[in-house]
Amino acid sequence: MCIFSPEVSTHHIPHIGVQHTYVLFTASSKMPSHGVPRYKPVEKSAEARKQEQQKIDTYRDLERLVSTKVTEHEYTLDTLNRISELLSKNPEYYTAWNYRRRVLRYQFSQAGDSDGDTGPILQLISSDLQFLIPLLKSFPKCYWIWNYRLWLLDEARRLLPFEEAQQMWQQELALVGKMLTLDSRNFHGWGYRRFVVETLKELGTTEAAKGMTQTEFEYAKKMIGANLSNFSAWHYRTKLIQSLLDEQSATDDERRKVLDDELSLIHQAFIDPYDQSLWFYHQNLMGAFDPAMAQRTMTPHLSSSERLEYIRSEIEEIQEMLDGAEDCKYIYQALIEYTLLASKVEGSLSTEDREQILSWLSELKKLDPLRRERWIDLEKTL
Amino acid sequence: MALVSGPGRAGGPADTQLHTLKHVTYVKNLDTRKDELEYWLTEHLRLNGVYWGLTALFLLGHPDALPRDETVNFVLSCQSDSGGFGAAPGHDAHMLYTVSAVQILATIDAIDELEKRGRGGKEKVGSFIANLQNEDGSFMGDQWGETDTRFLYGALNALSLLRLMHLVDVPKAVTYVQSCENLDGAYGIRPGTESHAGQVFTCIGALAIAGRLDLVNKDRLGAWLSERQIESGGFNGRPEKLADACYTWWVGSSLAMIDRLHWIDGKKLSAFVLQCQDPDAGGFADRPGNMVDVYHTHFSLAGLSLLKFDGLEEIDPI
Numbered sequence: 001m002c003i004f005s006p007e008v009s010t011h012h013i014p015h016i017g018v019q020h021t022y023v024l025f026t027a028s029s030k031m032p033s034h035g036v037p038r039y040k041p042v043e044k045s046a047e048a049r050k051q052e053q054q055k056i057d058t059y060r061d062l063e064r065l066v067s068t069k070v071t072e073h074e075y076t077l078d079t080l081n082r083i084s085e086l087l088s089k090n091p092e093y094y095t096a097w098n099y100r101r102r103v104l105r106y107q108f109s110q111a112g113d114s115d116g117d118t119g120p121i122l123q124l125i126s127s128d129l130q131f132l133i134p135l136l137k138s139f140p141k142c143y144w145i146w147n148y149r150l151w152l153l154d155e156a157r158r159l160l161p162f163e164e165a166q167q168m169w170q171q172e173l174a175l176v177g178k179m180l181t182l183d184s185r186n187f188h189g190w191g192y193r194r195f196v197v198e199t200l201k202e203l204g205t206t207e208a209a210k211g212m213t214q215t216e217f218e219y220a221k222k223m224i225g226a227n228l229s230n231f232s233a234w235h236y237r238t239k240l241i242q243s244l245l246d247e248q249s250a251t252d253d254e255r256r257k258v259l260d261d262e263l264s265l266i267h268q269a270f271i272d273p274y275d276q277s278l279w280f281y282h283q284n285l286m287g288a289f290d291p292a293m294a295q296r297t298m299t300p301h302l303s304s305s306e307r308l309e310y311i312r313s314e315i316e317e318i319q320e321m322l323d324g325a326e327d328c329k330y331i332y333q334a335l336i337e338y339t340l341l342a343s344k345v346e347g348s349l350s351t352e353d354r355e356q357i358l359s360w361l362s363e364l365k366k367l368d369p370l371r372r373e374r375w376i377d378l379e380k381t382l
Numbered sequence: 383m384a385l386v387s388g389p390g391r392a393g394g395p396a397d398t399q400l401h402t403l404k405h406v407t408y409v410k411n412l413d414t415r416k417d418e419l420e421y422w423l424t425e426h427l428r429l430n431g432v433y434w435g436l437t438a439l440f441l442l443g444h445p446d447a448l449p450r451d452e453t454v455n456f457v458l459s460c461q462s463d464s465g466g467f468g469a470a471p472g473h474d475a476h477m478l479y480t481v482s483a484v485q486i487l488a489t490i491d492a493i494d495e496l497e498k499r500g501r502g503g504k505e506k507v508g509s510f511i512a513n514l515q516n517e518d519g520s521f522m523g524d525q526w527g528e529t530d531t532r533f534l535y536g537a538l539n540a541l542s543l544l545r546l547m548h549l550v551d552v553p554k555a556v557t558y559v560q561s562c563e564n565l566d567g568a569y570g571i572r573p574g575t576e577s578h579a580g581q582v583f584t585c586i587g588a589l590a591i592a593g594r595l596d597l598v599n600k601d602r603l604g605a606w607l608s609e610r611q612i613e614s615g616g617f618n619g620r621p622e623k624l625a626d627a628c629y630t631w632w633v634g635s636s637l638a639m640i641d642r643l644h645w646i647d648g649k650k651l652s653a654f655v656l657q658c659q660d661p662d663a664g665g666f667a668d669r670p671g672n673m674v675d676v677y678h679t680h681f682s683l684a685g686l687s688l689l690k691f692d693g694l695e696e697i698d699p700i
Contacts, residue, residue: 034626034668035669036672036673037673052417052418053417055419056419056422059422059423067472092424093425093426094469094476095426095469095472098474098524143528147526185620185623187576187620190575190576191571231620235576235577276621276622280606280621283566284565284566293565370608371647372647373644373645374608374642374645
């Protein structure tokens with residue numbers, strides 16, 4: 001592997017053929033084609049080719065019409081409708097979303113001119129929010145639509161009376177809830193939810209903000225209940241617990257109580273020890289006992305002896321899980337990781353612990369051949 | 383370059399060899415498919431497509447398969463007065479396409495063309511990018527404000543290629559990346575969001591370009607990344623998700639940047655990726671049996687190259 005330095009453009013390094021690569025994860029139903037099953041290509045008939053050409057002509061005519069109107073600053077409602085037509089055919093056309101913003105900005109400025117009546121603006125924004133819903137449902141992984149919707153809601157905040165804007169943002173929770181029911185791992189949806197919640201907190205009172213965190217906590221709980229493998233929901237839970245404790249200015253004792261509850265919850269969930277999401281959540285909780293990480297967790301102030309007590313008790317708990325699940329690699333991984341964590345807190349690794357780890361590692365090398373080299377590296381550090 | 387998917391479809395379990403010439407032909411023919419509606423529906427990705435296709439051809443050892451002059455002309459035709467680039471002529475300037483433009487020009491050693499024929503030379507491109515940096519160090523995609531670690535990585539990547547890193551606040555960008563780190567050692571799209579392998583690549587890539595990989599918890603992140611490999615041999619992007627050939631690059635290059643690429647089974651990974659290729663018409667798909675496209679073709683080949691697959695040029699992981 002090459003050594004890279006910030007100012008060396010890699011195509012000048014002789015053994016490296018190409019420049020480093022670039023990022024664009026799109027997973028829309030258009031392109032790149034994620035999850036589109038193969039079909040046998042068939043030679044198109046003359047008729048089919050003609051039909052396709054007609055579709056191309058119609059599409060390109062529409063595209064030309066829209067871009068001409070925008071170039072000529074013809075920011076009318078008719079242009080807006082044409083843009084809607086174009087975006088319905090191709091929601092990935094990001095420039096057309098920008099056209100839409102320009103037309104609407106102009107329309108807002110016209111509507112706001114008169115006696116301070118924001119009714120027409122409300123009308124424009126509401127109908128635009130409505131226009132987006134079928135598109136979001138058909139293209140739930142299209143960045144541009146989510147992003148445009150947030151812009152629109154920010155416009156509402158900028159231009160509408162406070163209560164109206166607040167209500168609009170409030171309604172978004174129901175929408176994103178529906179979207180996450182359709183795909184409970186959609187990270188656009190989860191990211192959007194965070195935005196909406198943060199904004200609603202800004203718009204509401206401190207008391208309301210606390211209530212919101214609690215409601216969101218209930219939401220994450222519901223999503224986990226529906227599918228224990230949903231790590232997106234577990235992740236959200238981690239974040240929400242911290243917010244709840246901070247907002248309530250929780251004492252160290254209260255924090256410990258929550259941690260205890262979380263540990264017993266995850267122990268119950270471990271009925272399926274083969275589920276990776278559960279282990280990552282457990283690992284998040286265990287961060288509280290790692291001196292290097294504790295500051296970022298829900299219980300930053302545990303003493304070393306408290307940490308050690310927790311770690312030893314978790315190790316015991318996990319060791320019991322081996323009974324009947326001797327082939328579950330995650331159990332061995334956790335035992336090794338937490339035994340090492342205990343030694344970190346204690347300041348040294350005992351011979352007994354070292355022997356234990358070596359024996360778990362030898363199991364792991366058999367059970368997890370994909371990551372064999374990782375286990376060998378770990379072995380070398382002991 | 384067209385981004386039309388198909389016509390090929392990924393082969394199947396039996397494939398163990400790389401069909402180099404088929405892939406070269408596949409990429410070269412992408413721009414001849416103007417009689418397909420999808421060619422026109424994917425115009426918003428054209429400049430990315432050129433980059434993916436061009437890089438694929440370089441990796442396959444056919445760097446001259448796309449005519450250089452035409453490529454430069456096309457890239458420059460996408461530039462707007464702001465200095466930034468759009469996906470195709472007439473499309474709005476955006477970080478994503480500006481980065482592709484710079485990468486293409488760097489790959490074919492044509493950055494000079496920005497001075498000769500571009501709008502305002504490379505400084506103008508640099509200032510377009512620099513103007514998109516926010517107060518907290520993050521970057522927007524364009525004037526409309528979307529913020530995402532993809533744009534931060536893209537900005538540092540393009541500026542380092544242009545040797546204009548001094549135009550932005552790198553320490554602030556680094557701090558922002560750190561704020562996207564989760565307890566699992568991996569990174570999300572914005573502070574507080576779930577870890578995602580694609581975002582790990584952007585964050586680690588940005589730190590690598592900034593010379594700050596010392597800030598990464600390599601063992602913890604390496605563990606998370608290595609757990610992306612599932613039984614099929616392929617990588618997924620998050621826990622309990624399906625494998626996808628493009629993660630060969632996102633996960634593989636991230637592991638390489640933190641010196642942990644050997645923590646996964648490269649042979650099984652290559653075997654998975656080879657099953658995603660179409661042995662007859664060329665190209666790669668996300669999974670065996672699915673439609674191929676140039677995006678997956680590029681990231682599959684880049685991933686194989688990272689694994690030092692025989693017959694491919696070597697790639698830099700950043």
